[in-house]
Amino acid sequence: MAGHSEHPHTQAHDEHDNHTDHGPEGHEGHEDHEHGGHSHGGHGHGHGGHGHSHGVAADADRRWLTSALTLIVVFMAAEVVVGFAAGSLALISDAAHMLTDAASIVLALVAMRLAAKPARGGYTYGLKRAEILSAQANGVTLLVLSAWLGYEAIGRLISPPQVEGGLVLVTALVGVVVNIAAAWCMSKANRSSLNVEGAFQHVLTDLYAFIATAIAGAIMLTTGFLRADAIASLIVVALMLRAGIGLVRDSGRIFLEAAPAGIDPDALADRLVTTPLVEEIHDLHVWEITSGQSALSAHILVTPSGDCHAVRRDLQRRLREEYRITHATLQVDHLGEDDDQQLLQITDAATATAAEHCADSHGPVHRAGPHAH
Template sequence: MSGGHTHSHGTATGQHRKRLILVLAITLSVVGIQVVGGLVSGSLALLADAGHMLTDATGVAIALIASTLATRPATNARTYGLQRAEILAALANALLLGGLAIWVIVEAVGRWNDPPEVATGLMLTVAVAGAVANLASLLILRGGQRESLNLRGAYLEVLGDLVGSGAVIIAGIVIATTGYTRADVIASIAIGLFIIPRAWSLLREVIDVLLEATPKGLDLDKVRDHIREVPGVVDVHDLHAWTITSGVPALSAHVVVDEECIDQGRPGVVLDALDECLGEHFAMEHCTFQLEPVGHRPHEGAHHD
């Protein structure tokens, strides 16, 4: 027999939609300003920062669409609904971020031997405006970035933008005071190098979810110990834990119970105790248990651990 309890169907990204919408509006506004400023001033670093922010806007838009899809009810064809859409959105975001970083670095290397003249006054004005907008977006996203991969992706991108705006400001000051135009190229490369490890970090987390790795911070050995301590439980096997989407971990297990539990009709009591135990100690809300009598395991087949 089995027991499953799903206490919450809301996703972490869905709880912060207003934050994403506000950041999207800010980001799109700054992108337009930076593109015009970069083209007029001739600054590659400014265009790189604009391209990064455009990627931010795309990522946030994807996250918003995905969070809407994730709230759709489950069906017989998709028993978890479309909650994984958020993870696919985070995957697209990570790939866009990494691709942009590579493009910026390649373009910057191509400009090294022939750096163009840069209008530093306009470059600095636009960079400062971008830095202020990035700081505002960062503060908006800070409250939810630990709860959702999509929000974390947007947060990391905005953080990269803030650093990028700082690099553009420094490059503008250097060019204005020394005439060293390669400072713009160096700033562009620095922006690209800053983005790459953050894109990889996000991508690695997404891959862990798609490969159904054990949720970060969950010790399955401790989970086994707690399950075995529940009255009536003899042993546990086929224990699996994974993440459906950000903020929605899940767990399943085959739990062996003693004959007294079965004879006295107490499986329901054991299921309640298991749910209460894992909810209290490990914050696991979506658990499914198969209760088995002693000696049943040999009937399960070789694919069970």
Template sequence: MSGGHGHGHGHGHALSQEADKRYLWGALALILTFMVAEVVAGVVANSIALISDAAHMLTDASAIALALIAMRIAARPPKGAYTFGYKRAEILSAQINGVTLLLLVAYFVYEGVHRILEPPDVHGPIVLVTAVAGIAVNAGAALLLSKANRRSLNVEGAFQHVLNDMYAFVATAVSGLVVWLTGFRQADAIAALVVAALMLKAGWGLLRDSGRVLLQAAPSDLDPDEIGRLLAADADVEEVHDLHVWTVTSGYPTLSAHVIVARGSDCHQVRTRLADLLHERFAIGHTTLQVDHGVPGLDRHCADPHGPRHSDPLKSPYGDP
């Protein structure tokens, strides 16, 4: 019997995270500086689109700050009951960012509909100038965040906040121009509704992807059945069961399985070979494989094997599962 695991963490991970932090701090500074100016402009112009953009920028700043805090927490080493460390902190951060986007959607839809029915006076030129400046600021912040590791849902959550805010400024600039040239005051509220639709898409995507991680679903680019069949195809393997594939945090796929091998096979060699195969074929660097010899007529070493069993009926003494 052999039980073992393998690790495949990159040596440059710590350096990469430090670079990500610098990009996030730069984006945060840009956003906070402009947010103050936009609040003043929104009040002076009496523009819901500008005020909604300012509120969104506050959530942008909060999202980036939360991402930085989550990165710091996630860097803590495993200890005590937290055997995987605190890596899920980044996923919780992505969840919070997704929820805040959806909450903002609800507010902007309510306020936007109200202002379509009862449009207030809006100062188009102030809205236009402020929005154009906002586009430049958010484009700069989005560029900084795009250089960070967006495979991390934590970073992606902050990026989506900033990107959607840039879209919001584009819509606001158009509405300011329309109000200025035509006097159509409802354009301001319509712009807020367009932004709400974009935020709904981004927020739902963050909740869906982070929810998969929290529910320990297999990564969307990995098929557990394909992995099971590939492991079972090894010449010494008779059966694979209790196969679990999940993600601890973004970019950290993990696998465990119970592997039954033929009598006379070297359990240690089989385990090493399968771990290398998983790393090369599926980029799964953290694997835990329990490898046992199969004995015809006896149980499969698990009183309650979970999930489907993978085997080749031509090799397995257990027959076709």
């Protein structure tokens, strides 16, 4: 690829949706970005005309979350009073969990506001991962709280205190209604966001907990079996552990920049390398910027006579349509041209190694046909 030189990428901020491709067809090797239908080349910007779609508007998300927060805080205050009056650990644990519900929604609202801030300065992705921090905080809180409540519940199983079953039953039934209303409000928000999903899981877990507490109240009222209160608390603990582990696991994958769930990078590369004119793909990385927003980068080698621009557009289209990856950075080069500039050379597949392409290949080399990963 004669006469090729590196061009720094400059991010431009456009207020409209459609641009023509300003990059000259003669420029073969460069990096291109496509984010939400926006393709940024080394010489210009090609915007495909499809805007961003995130399901629910941020303002609508905030309204629904605020409605749920109001319901939870008002009921939580009443439940604390009734829980101590009835001597019920199940009610107190439900109230404690509702406190984490309220905290999780507040965190979600703050994180949403931070994530909406535009990218600037050193934060080139903006503060989108504030949502993941919020989700991880929610998960850790659930795990810590479940450990404390589990300890208390085991103690009550061994030596059950006197509990007013009637108060427990009535309060738990009201709690079921309140949590159904709060869960309904939150289901209207954009649950594809791990941040919103974390807060929703808090409320949903609390709903199940109130159902268990209501059953325990009915048992204590009709049979006098006081250990039912501690058993209900242990059911709450199990639900909290399940939700907390899921949130910590999912947020941890994003922080560790693992491939998005459901995407196998090797299988993805093997599919892309079958694209016409593509000879090799290496240095492929795929990760999530935040929940529901995947990104990919890769080095693509095409045949010497191939049109790099056409190949890049075809690959980005496939990534968008087949994998919903709309932020793709692809460095596209020709094979075997201009040895003086030390362009990457393709070698025989049987003898090629990652070291022939770069000092640190960051993953396997993908070519058409069977190959090792």
